[in-house]
Amino acid sequence: MTTPSPVEAEALELIRDLIRIESVNTGDDATIGDGETRAALFVKRKLEEVGYRVDLVEPRPGRASVVARLAGADPQAGALVVHAHLDVVPVVEADWTHPPFGAEIHDGILYGRGAVDMKNYAGTILALARSYRREGVVPRRDLIFAFFADEEAGGVWGARWIVRHRPDLFSGATEAISEVGGFSIPLTDDRRAYLVATAEKGVTWATLTARGHAAHGSRPTPDNAVVRLSRAVAAVGAHRFPMVATPALTRFLQVFGEHRGIRFTDEGLDGQLAGLGFVSSIVSSSARNTVSPTVLSAGGKTNVIPAEATARLDIRVLPGADVSLQEELAALVGDDVDLSWGRPVPAIESPIDSPLLEVLQDAITTEDPDGLVVPYLLPASTDNKHLAQLGIHGYGFVPLRVPADFDVFGEFHAADERIPVDALHFSTRVTDHILRNA
Structure with a gap:
């Protein structure tokens, strides 16, 4: 196993810090507590440390989200929203062999609620956002880093509320990247496919x-x-x-x-x-x-x-x-x-020929020369549905290279939720390439 770069090491540490914040979303205001706001304040503090102007949006106590923007070189290019949710689903601790909020690493595997869904990506994009400010990186297009509350209960007090009441935070945005996709699956015996949710x-x-x-x-x-x-x-x-x-x-x-x-x-x-x-x-x-x-x-x-x-x-x-x-x-x-x-939440569908998919492919190729990015339709929902109301095309792509028999999708909401540490380092490198070149 190679020595991780400083930003890879920081991403892993931030992921573990976020997992240790018990931001459980029970769907019941009486039992949710303030975990989402504590996680949002953690993110806000980390972004402000490196000079970001940060908007913390808390429509009701304990249900906070964070949004920050990094200006790009081309003001005419549509901004890219890079987002993750800070809430996680409840756990039954008796079903876990490792503490669900301990963020423990055993045999190269990180265990914890949110290791896949989706504090892994929250920590990754937080580390990259910090790195870009420290290094003075100017991406091609504006990058809007968003960390949402309440995704696990429909985004009512998170992405949906912000889209309806603070759409200015996403002004100029045309595309978004978040869950659920990017993980590798076997294409052939010696090649991997990396799924991207285009709908x-x-x-x-x-x-x-x-x-x-x-x-x-x-x-x-x-x-x-x-x-x-x-x-x-x-x-x-x-x-x-x-x-x-x-x-x-x-x-x-x-x-x-x-x-x-x-x-x-x-x-x-x-x-x-x-x-x-x-x-x-x-x-x-x-x-x-x-x-x-x-x-x-x-x-x-x-x-x-x-x-x-x-x-x-x-x-x-x-x-x-x-x-x-x-x-x-x-x-x-x-x-x-x-x-x-009941009231429907409409399906969304983004172009499968967007130049952004070429960027995703280039990023994968830098780390996995034979890897192939393949569109698919997600049968579930993400916060991309809410951003779609602003005309933002959403894509699900959290890059993770995992062993052929490792079912990333099966880790969502599961007991002993886990992810290989080297997959997280891979995710940081590939996401870095995407954000710098999108």
Whole structure:
């Protein structure tokens, strides 16, 4: 293992410092505490030490975010937002073999909540921001460093609030880089692919409601609400939405097909993707709309047939597919139940031919000459969705070179969340190249 450079060493130390700040986002104001603000104040202090003008935004106590800008050489070039979130999901400490907020390193592996999601990137970009001020680096375009609160609960008091109330902090920005992508996966036996999220599914929720006549359990009714709801839920669970060839999926299948010698087909796609290993679940989910029944509610006593039964559905929608999905789901559940919709969070889609992707490829090539940057569609959500409301095209790319069997995506929200230390050093070097040349 080579000796890390000063900025690589500082990035690792800052990552560990941030992990030790328990900025857990429970989604409940009564239990969240002030961890996000403590993390934001830490970042603010580190940026101000090297001369940045820093905006700390705290829409409510304990929910702070930090934004700072480094001026570039070309005022006509659109600014690049480089962002990470400072909150993390809760932990069940009994499930961990190492302290979740200890930031301990064992056998070259860093353990801790946020090691992947995503204090690793927060510490990396913080170290680089500090390095640039110390060295007097002037990038080509303005760099806006943003450290958000509340991403794990939808960004309500973080990116979403700032976009709505302080859009001036992102003036002139045209593109953004953050999670989820950049990690390596096997392309062939001797080559790696580095995924870049060029699109994200939209998110919405729906409720199925079945109604019937309340009755004593000893007297079955023909319109039992539980039975009617169960039929609809079973139909949703058994349904497979058709594959949609989005630009990101098309490019992914093209690249992997060429290198793996696979001719992907609509009919055999799921089985063919399974041969790609752990990445198959991500790509399979991104190939079609998905609807998952998640919460069922009916009755309160075993001997009472309830008059109403409900099911809540988690729905992930491909770009441009909102109307077709609503029509397909309505036909699927039929007239026996009512279908009501929640407020949607629209899908986002950024150009896969942006010059920024060439910069990402060049940066990877400097460290992994045979590495190949490959677009994909993220089936989940990031704060890029909120920035998209300002016309900012978001890309998910936190570069990490990991062993072939290391599933970075599988570390998100997992017990014993971890990442190899040498992958973090790689991340610092590649991110440095990206920010200097974007």
